[in-house]
Amino acid sequence: MLRIVRGKKIEGGGLDLREMASGYSSVIVDLGTGDGRFVYKMAREQPGNLFIGVDSAAENMMEYSAKAIKKAARGGAANAVYVVASAEDLPAEMSGIADKIFVILPWGSLLEGIIKGSKEILGGIARAARPGADLELFFTYSHLHEEGEIGRRELPGLSLEYIESTMTPLYRDLGIALGQKEIITNEELRKYETHWARKLGFGKNRDVFHVKGIIAGQ
Numbered sequence: 001m002l003r004i005v006r007g008k009k010i011e012g013g014g015l016d017l018r019e020m021a022s023g024y025s026s027v028i029v030d031l032g033t034g035d036g037r038f039v040y041k042m043a044r045e046q047p048g049n050l051f052i053g054v055d056s057a058a059e060n061m062m063e064y065s066a067k068a069i070k071k072a073a074r075g076g077a078a079n080a081v082y083v084v085a086s087a088e089d090l091p092a093e094m095s096g097i098a099d100k101i102f103v104i105l106p107w108g109s110l111l112e113g114i115i116k117g118s119k120e121i122l123g124g125i126a127r128a129a130r131p132g133a134d135l136e137l138f139f140t141y142s143h144l145h146e147e148g149e150i151g152r153r154e155l156p157g158l159s160l161e162y163i164e165s166t167m168t169p170l171y172r173d174l175g176i177a178l179g180q181k182e183i184i185t186n187e188e189l190r191k192y193e194t195h196w197a198r199k200l201g202f203g204k205n206r207d208v209f210h211v212k213g214i215i216a217g218q
């Protein structure tokens with residue numbers, strides 16, 4: 001069932017996401033949205049598009065959801081929706097809904113699935129996408145900062161070569177064509193107004209990988 005964060009509450013059902021989506025030109029999904037700042041800011045800037053933030057941690061989305069449910073004149077954004085779900089188990093209501101999917105600086109099982117091209121995570125992405133939807137990924141980790149996570153999840157060393165030779169074929173097998181890939185600077189990263197893009201963007205220099213793709217859909 002669809003679980004939606006509305007301010008400090010988590011509501012089950014009561015929202016027809018598909019019906020809502022039909023009223024907007026595009027639907028943009030931010031998977032692993034964290035505090036949902038990105039969704040809120042983008043929704044305010046682009047009132048003609050629907051922004052759906054998804055995260056398994058409901059509480060983190062409450063602050064920006066509380067802003068979004070206000071009247072537009074008081075900073076609200078009726079086109080920002082926060083869904084409590086894990087990427088591996090997206091609600092059926094989200095199937096085939098997204099024109100674009102962002103995954104920005106994931107950690108935990110979302111990071112592992114993105115890096116290792118797991119069927120669970122990529123299958124979830126492919127299911128949520130409309131045929132031909134865009135995918136945009138940002139990820140980073142290094143032995144200097146994330147030694148524990150690298151060891152626990154047996155994460156490989158990151159490089160453009162790893163993306164090309166290992167991730168690209170795995171994604172291709174699940175109907176996602178990875179294309180443009182680059183390492184971006186801290187300045188470029190912080191242009192994306194997410195909590196972690198700003199936090200890392202204003203921190204020490206690190207390699208942040210930015211990868212785009214096209215999702216064939218299922």
Ligand SMILES: C[S@@+](CC[C@H](N)C(=O)[O-])C[C@H]1O[C@@H](n2cnc3c(N)ncnc32)[C@H](O)[C@@H]1O
Pocket residue numbers: 031032033034035054055056057060085086087088103104105106107108109110111194195196197
């Ligand atoms: C470092 S935060 C980044 C949040 C946000 N995108 C940003 O840039 O500020 C990573 C987020 O991924 C979420 N996450 C991790 N695994 C997940 C999964 N399997 N499904 C959904 N969200 C997940 C965490 O709850 C956390 O909020």
